[in-house]
């Protein structure tokens with residue numbers, strides 16, 4: 121089984137990051153497959169909605185693979201990786217079909233950026249999420265802040281980003297970041313139940329409503345703000361604080 125599982129089931133395209141032993145961290149192979157699968161889903165007439173989730177019961181996604189990206193030292197090296205994943209999240213944010221992040225567990229760092237790139241977030245009860253990048257001496261690096269400011273209020277978005285703290289799905293519901301919570305036992309079916317009213321509409325209607333939202337967003341402005349954020353993260357990436365924080369994490373189990 122590859123690092124991403126993809127199937128169409130009950131008119132939903134299910135995309136599952138499949139690295140549970142690494143808390144579904146994103147590496148270059150995951151990026152390769154995400155690019156391929158998103159292109160396939162865009163053309164597919166058998167799916168009306170895209171759900172992105174993670175394998176296992178512990179994590180949705182723990183962000184960038186710190187082992188894989190530890191070798192990126194300079195701003196230029198970091199920017200190449202960050203901008204590649206940033207383009208993937210731009211594609212998800214601007215995707216013509218409705219998109220859903222199904223948080224099957226913890227979402228931290230870039231994992232939250234994947235979640236915020238989706239139109240909706242459905243979370244397992246007691247899941248936690250956190251834009252924790254500040255603890256690594258960087259900001260969000262895949263455009264997550266720009267997208268978060270489109271999803272919830274400025275002050276709550278800024279609080280999540282600047283505090284770099286993980287919060288519960290219940291708190292996320294209060295903020296309007298989490299749209300629905302489901303019991304852990306039957307995530308996929310409960311998520312499908314919540315999506316059922318959407319699935320009763322023709323794909324053409326769902327795509328039209330998504331396009332009205334994207335018109336309001338001003339796509340070019342979103343892309344510009346995401347690119348600016350990605351560049352700033354790549355500059356911070358070079359800092360000793362960031363490299364030390366990554367070393368600390370990678371040495372923690374040694």
Ligand SMILES: CC[C@H](C(=O)O)C(=O)SCCNC(=O)CCNC(=O)[C@H](O)C(C)(C)COP(=O)(O)OP(=O)(O)OC[C@H]1O[C@@H](n2cnc3c(N)ncnc32)[C@H](O)[C@@H]1OP(=O)(O)O
Nearest residue numbers: 141142143145182183184185186187229230260261262373
């Ligand atoms: C690239 C930039 C990007 C961005 O913002 O644009 C980012 O995402 S920066 C943020 C990067 N992510 C992190 O700092 C999170 C690191 N992981 C954790 O904090 C924890 O693993 C957590 C909370 C996700 C889960 O904790 P838990 O106790 O359940 O698991 P372990 O920590 O014991 O981890 C199990 C196993 O997975 C490996 N792991 C977890 N996260 C990552 C990761 N992001 N990259 C690489 N490897 C990861 C961890 O090392 C353990 O491996 P093992 O071989 O079993 O020791």
